[in-house]
Amino acid sequence: METPSSSLILDRETKASERPGDHKDELRLWLRMLTCSTLIETEIRNRLREEFKTTLPRFDLMAQLDKSVVGMTVGEVSQRLMVSNGNVTAVVAGLVTDGLVDKRSAPQDRRVQILTLTAQGRKAFKLMAERHEDWIAELFAGLDQPAIAQLFRLLGETKTSLHRAIAGRADEAAKGDA
Amino acid sequence: METPSSSLILDRETKASERPGDHKDELRLWLRMLTCSTLIETEIRNRLREEFKTTLPRFDLMAQLDKSVVGMTVGEVSQRLMVSNGNVTAVVAGLVTDGLVDKRSAPQDRRVQILTLTAQGRKAFKLMAERHEDWIAELFAGLDQPAIAQLFRLLGETKTSLHRAIAGRADEAAKGDA
């Protein structure tokens, strides 16, 4: 269905500089990346629901808390998960109701809410995390180790590019405000 | 912050086969891919809102219709966008209200709704699509052509792996039903 090589492989006669306004390759790259992400996300969502009767946002939030020993604030979690504060508030509310997460004001700064996994939450997460890791491995089973390593490296470069582009644009906007 | 090479590069003493249950590399790969996708998606969402007062689901839906000459059914769009039918119904409703999309029953099969862009919708999309392509190119500006081509190829392999794993699991389930 797709024929990437026809437009991605440039021979000597067809240099990028000779097609000034053409950014189709980047667009195709993005659409393919989005397809992969969506396929994985949907599949993980389905399996979490079927096997653990839970949702991906809940799992992701618990995963963050599991990594932390002393607990995390709402703001820290929202930054890590790249979602809004209000969203964290809502998802946490559900997890607290179910006894999986504990939430309490920090004694020295009452603006801050410290979130931690309860013993039950930690146990439940451990079970899910093992299965989750297997699922991901299963989904990537068609790639060998070198391919995985290379993809990881290229996505690292991509991340750097994205951060630069996004930060650069934020700077532009700030300059306009001043 | 991240040190991929420490776990991704395996020397002769540390073969993958000697760590049977370890799928950490795949997990790290997935988390990095998700980070990239989320960064891009959030940025595009923000720019669509700021510059065109619209949303990504609306843009994506219009993009599908723009590619089609004769129009598409609700089912076709939902399959292409990998979202539920009900979702398409809702987003289309908004676009119809705004005069960007036309919706009419197919004359030969009245179950089917044919969706097309209106002239206004096509014009509005053209403007947005040009900007969108520029934004994507800007976000990937840190990657050179070979990196883009290689990433595209590896994501193609990933897509194949995903489809195989997901289809394989669906077959298992079907076998269980029989």
Added chain:
DNA sequence: CGAAATTATTTTAAGCCTAAAATGTTTTTA
């Protein structure tokens, strides 16, 4: 032919998500 199965879409109920406004708390500064 007509009942049953299939197909396409919409509706419903519930949860996720955001931006922006509101609330409560702490820090800065005049």
Added chain:
DNA sequence: TAAAAACATTTTAGGCTTAAAATAATTTCG
């Protein structure tokens, strides 16, 4: 110190999203 600014979180209003049930139309097959 008191007002102002900054900060952390929650609330609000609205849109997106899903799965599952409901609706409506067509096709299959007994």
